């Protein structure tokens with residue numbers, strides 16, 4: 001019998017090259033770095049790890065190069081029990097993200113897609129929830145959402161990094177999870193609901209999130225934490241949300257879990273290393 005995964009994530013995997021700085025440089029400016037580290041990351045890999053650590057069985061559909069960075073990223077899949085069968089090995093280098101993290105916790109990121117640009121999503125495993133973002137080619141994003149809808153999965157799009165996309169993708173998305181900037185680029189909440197989304201979750205950083213449906217808007221409270229590094233927090237939110245939806249939680253319950261997971265992610269350095277386990281999220285939920 002073919003396995004049905006809780007969550008299938010179609011997306012990017014990067015090696016993150018991270019410099020911490022007192023403040024991020026402006027255009028043309030050089031600032032001194034205070035530390036340097038390399039972490040596994042990429043929006044897709046972060047989301048897959050977040051879903052797995054939240055308790056879901058996960059398949060990751062992506063691509064890496066035939067290089068040392070790929071070994072680092074593939075070992076993350078193994079450690080988090082994520083099925084690697086749908087990861088292609090490309091002739092291009094594994095994706096890289098050059099990240100500056102300021103002492104405020106804010107970041108700025110340059111992504112060199114490399115192998116991520118070869119992801120096609122031609123072959124997806126069966127899953128209860130299909131999640132993707134915009135760090136792989138848009139035809140692959142459209143294919144993933146359309147295939148998920150056809151096969152009866154809940155289709156979830158995190159439209160990051162921000163770029164304008166149209167109905168060729170959005171018509172297949174059950175739940176869209178943009179931040180405030182991304183939702184504007186996509187034409188606004190009303191437009192997304194009119195295209196067929198049953199929910200639009202606008203993430204608001206330290207202010208929580210707003211859940212918009214045809215019935216109205218409800219606010220999801222943030223969890224008060226002291227942020228060290230916000231890299232991967234949005235990905236953690238999306239991945240954890242999908243894990244809880246696959247487990248049968250309704251949206252408000254799944255969103256509260258996602259908000260707690262995203263908050264915890266900001267308290268630690270790096271993308272993948274900062275993503276919390278389900279038990280840690282439950283401690284925060286019980287304390288609140």
Ligand code: RIB
Pocket residue numbers: 012014015016040041042043046096097109111135231232233234235271
């Ligand atoms: O969302 C955070 C991620 O964006 C980082 O891990 C980096 O790889 C970039 O893709």
